Amino acid sequence: MKVLIVGGGGREHAIAWKVAQSRKVDKLYCAPGNAGIAQVAECVDIGVMDFEKLTAFAREQDIDLTIIGPDDPLAAGAADAFEAAGLRVFGPVKSAAILEASKAFSKDLMKKYHIPTAAYETFDSPEKALAYVETADMPIVLKADGLALGKGVLICKTREEAREGVKSLMMDKQFGSAGDRIVVEEFMTGREVSVLSFVDGKTIKVMTSAQDHKRAKDGDQGLNTGGMGTFSPSPFYTDQIHQFCAQHIFQPTVDAMRAEGRAFKGIIFFGLMLTEKGPKVLEYNARFGDPETQVVLPRMKNDIVDVFEACIDGTLDQIELEFEDNAAVCVVLASDGYPEHYEKGLPISGLEAFQDKEGYYVFHAGSKFDEKGRIVTNGGRVLGVTAVGEDLKKARANAYEATEWIHFDNKYMRHDIGRAIDEA
Ligand code: AMP
Numbered sequence: 001m002k003v004l005i006v007g008g009g010g011r012e013h014a015i016a017w018k019v020a021q022s023r024k025v026d027k028l029y030c031a032p033g034n035a036g037i038a039q040v041a042e043c044v045d046i047g048v049m050d051f052e053k054l055t056a057f058a059r060e061q062d063i064d065l066t067i068i069g070p071d072d073p074l075a076a077g078a079a080d081a082f083e084a085a086g087l088r089v090f091g092p093v094k095s096a097a098i099l100e101a102s103k104a105f106s107k108d109l110m111k112k113y114h115i116p117t118a119a120y121e122t123f124d125s126p127e128k129a130l131a132y133v134e135t136a137d138m139p140i141v142l143k144a145d146g147l148a149l150g151k152g153v154l155i156c157k158t159r160e161e162a163r164e165g166v167k168s169l170m171m172d173k174q175f176g177s178a179g180d181r182i183v184v185e186e187f188m189t190g191r192e193v194s195v196l197s198f199v200d201g202k203t204i205k206v207m208t209s210a211q212d213h214k215r216a217k218d219g220d221q222g223l224n225t226g227g228m229g230t231f232s233p234s235p236f237y238t239d240q241i242h243q244f245c246a247q248h249i250f251q252p253t254v255d256a257m258r259a260e261g262r263a264f265k266g267i268i269f270f271g272l273m274l275t276e277k278g279p280k281v282l283e284y285n286a287r288f289g290d291p292e293t294q295v296v297l298p299r300m301k302n303d304i305v306d307v308f309e310a311c312i313d314g315t316l317d318q319i320e321l322e323f324e325d326n327a328a329v330c331v332v333l334a335s336d337g338y339p340e341h342y343e344k345g346l347p348i349s350g351l352e353a354f355q356d357k358e359g360y361y362v363f364h365a366g367s368k369f370d371e372k373g374r375i376v377t378n379g380g381r382v383l384g385v386t387a388v389g390e391d392l393k394k395a396r397a398n399a400y401e402a403t404e405w406i407h408f409d410n411k412y413m414r415h416d417i418g419r420a421i422d423e424a
């Protein structure tokens, strides 16, 4: 088989690494890819939103399967474009990708189908949102309706912060049209868990759990980022909690989408909060998580191409997902200054230390080859260093050990990835 992966971050590197191991795959391409992905796939210089060039490339090269990684192309109809061109594609069509692309849609869906989530109101006008904020209990959570690189969520402790938040989202358009509409949500407390799942339209198979660290600095301080590190499994995601989620959240979500005429085929990523009143959905994503994928896929035993194909063909009920009985930790190496201002183009050394080291992986998030052929930094998040171990503590020690093998100027990382492990 010839396979094309669309995307160029750490998530796509982990997907490409896993797909490259499939017994079915002879040739792997990635558009646009990055310097790390180039080790396992041939990178093609086409952007993720250029559907015309992507589908033309897939037709010319006789690609048998395309996997779309990021949310933006999915929300804009990448899967529809491939299907219209008669090509096999893994990822939800636009009408289903709305599960992530509109928070108002997903909240209304959960309300209609009694899927546990925070209480909320939706507003199209800043005046009404401001009036609501005057009488609501604080803290309160404001969410831009549309996609905002994972940054459109504001947690407001005081009424003044909430007023400012409504202004910045709806009037100053901090996230552009994503803030034309906002969801104002009850503030919840509890541990967060990410559960990724494969869905074929009717059947859902969930992967092992993970936990992300979204803030830039140790102790969950600093700005929200795309994710600074992950661990898997979450020790707080017990069998009992899993049973509850399977019954009240996972299958009901898939059934709800089908009932709405929006059958979902692809990955549903459930962002859950384990509250005192039980697990609740914080958000849905319609794609693999980044950097959750970097700890989940190294633990997966299946040939992932079998699973992708079962999702497309509607035969997922015949697949049993299997994960190693171990643990994995991913520490993101970023450029100091991320997520605000940071330098690019700094040479990276030490990558060869990972070659042939079983259980240690370096997934590239933002890297490229410079004109001298050196691998240099090319983004805020540069690398994801993942290590497995027989338990979470060993995996964490291994991952932090491996972060020392890599050098680039302004290398920055959190030092407390997986600190929740010690509280388990
Ligand atoms: P989201 O993109 O919706 O997952 O939100 C980003 C982050 O904001 C989540 O990972 C939570 O840490 C936090 N968050 C979102 N919604 C709530 C809520 N209702 N209560 C408390 N924290 C929340």
Ligand code: GLY
Pocket (backbone or CB within 6 Å): 150, 212, 226, 227, 285, 288, 289, 290, 291, 292
């Ligand atoms: N790590 C969170 C996300 O991928 O949205």
